[in-house]
Amino acid sequence: MLPQVLFSGLALGSIYGLVALGFALVFKATDVLNFAQGMFVVVGAFLAVTAGTQLHLPFALTLMFIVVAAALIGAAIQALLIRPLTGRSMLSIIMVTIALSIVLRALIEIIFGPQPRALTTPMPTGVFIVEGVRISQLHMLAAGVSWLCLGLFALFFRFTTFGLQMRATANGHEAALVSGINVDFVNRVAWAIGSVLAAIGGLFLAQLQLASTELEGIGLLALPAVVIGGLQSIPGAIIGGLLVGLIEQLASSYVSPRSADIFVYTLLLLVLMVRPWGLFGQRELGRV
Numbered sequence: 001m002l003p004q005v006l007f008s009g010l011a012l013g014s015i016y017g018l019v020a021l022g023f024a025l026v027f028k029a030t031d032v033l034n035f036a037q038g039m040f041v042v043v044g045a046f047l048a049v050t051a052g053t054q055l056h057l058p059f060a061l062t063l064m065f066i067v068v069a070a071a072l073i074g075a076a077i078q079a080l081l082i083r084p085l086t087g088r089s090m091l092s093i094i095m096v097t098i099a100l101s102i103v104l105r106a107l108i109e110i111i112f113g114p115q116p117r118a119l120t121t122p123m124p125t126g127v128f129i130v131e132g133v134r135i136s137q138l139h140m141l142a143a144g145v146s147w148l149c150l151g152l153f154a155l156f157f158r159f160t161t162f163g164l165q166m167r168a169t170a171n172g173h174e175a176a177l178v179s180g181i182n183v184d185f186v187n188r189v190a191w192a193i194g195s196v197l198a199a200i201g202g203l204f205l206a207q208l209q210l211a212s213t214e215l216e217g218i219g220l221l222a223l224p225a226v227v228i229g230g231l232q233s234i235p236g237a238i239i240g241g242l243l244v245g246l247i248e249q250l251a252s253s254y255v256s257p258r259s260a261d262i263f264v265y266t267l268l269l270l271v272l273m274v275r276p277w278g279l280f281g282q283r284e285l286g287r288v
Contacts, residue, residue: 004133016222019225070198231277
């Protein structure tokens with residue numbers, strides 16, 4: 001029982017880590033706490049429903065549709081809503097992302113209705129049995145794709161010219177501007193990538209459950225994940241996602257499904273009290 005729970009927790013945590021990575025990337029590059037990240041997960045789920053179930057596109061085209069559409073949505077949001085608020089207080093930007101989340105939820109319910117939608121894809125739904133442990137093929141695929149995306153992004157972030165520009169922008173907007181980097185374009189790409197990562201998470205969560213606006217709550221578990229790991233740490237976001245997934249599955253299996261949030265947010269409170277910059281974040285020092 002325990003090995004199966006641990007595997008499920010790591011697989012689910014990999015999806016959380018993927019969504020948290022998008023959250024951390026947007027914050028690191030633009031200093032914006034995107035509270036609409038959970039709804040980006042929902043958008044990804046319904047993009048999959050639109051392409052696969054309603055338009056009956058082949059799965060490869062469905063994936064392309066999700067990635068391109070999510071990237072365009074993220075870039076458009078940065079250009080139309082976030083960029084005009086440059087120089088405003090953090091509270092103003094946070095309120096805009098909260099309002100955006102509410103608007104996206106309303107639009108999805110108007111277009112698709114309030115009822116959950118089943119997602120039909122060729123992704124495997126069977127199980128492997130290894131020494132009495134039932135291992136879901138879909139969980140394995142979700143974990144594998146999540147780690148592949150994380151690995152590709154890490155290589156992009158470290159070894160490409162544009163990845164270097166993103167790292168420079170994250171370290172300091174003013175210095176990046178002086179160096180000739182188009183900070184506005186970098187920020188737009190950061191929002192596009194964050195939206196794509198959340199949408200991929202939404203694809204798997206919709207297949208594991210159903211496509212509905214309730215996935216927003218699951219997507220928002222990326223917030224405690226990234227805070228626990230450290231808002232300024234990309235590896236911390238991934239590890240935070242794994243921790244949240246493990247805690248959720250252990251609590252649901254051995255205590256009660258309703259207790260999962262209690263344990264997750266208790267850990268969040270403990271981290272904030274003891275190490276408010278996160279487990280892998282860097283402490284910011286200021287002079288008085």
